[in-house]
Amino acid sequence: MKRSLFNRRRNGGFTILEVAIAAGVMVMVISSSIIVMQSGFKALDNARKTTLASQITQSEMERIRMLNWTQVSGLPASPGYPTIALTDIFPQNTATEQKVLAEMQATFTATRTVTVLSADPNGLLLITVEVTWKGIDGITHKRSTNTRYCENGLYSYYYTVAS
Secondary structure, eight states, rough: OOOOOHHHHHHHHOOHHHHHHHHHHHHHHHHHHHHHHHHHHHHHHHHHHHHHHHHHHHHHHHHHHOHHHHHHHTTSSSOOOOOOOGGGTTTTTEEEEHHHHHHHHHOEEEEEEEEEEOOOOTTTEEEEEEEEEHHHSSSSEEEEEEEEEESSSSGGOOOEOOO
């Protein structure tokens, strides 16, 4: 019994064209998955650092809120001054905490700006805390929080707005 040419080819294996198409599809799948993973890592890095920056601004605002009017009104009023010491915000009791603090100091820069909004004796101050950092993609990011602080207000502060 003779086998047909079609059956012989079918049992003989894949053609070069079929292998080339399969290889091309695999290259496309692998390269697109790498691109998606890179985007995911950027988003994860941005989310983590945004959370840490928010914690830094909140911690500094809470520290300022605990000051009395004399201490708050005595804060330097020049823009972007002073740079906030992260050692005041993060604990440094253990070796792990010291390592985390060193990484935070290498990554984030936090500044405070105090602006006088009213010449009234019960004055109104605008306090801005800004944190900047560079993401893994090299783009500079910024997170800031503003609060208005007045003497003799409820707990000596007015309200807080995050941005």
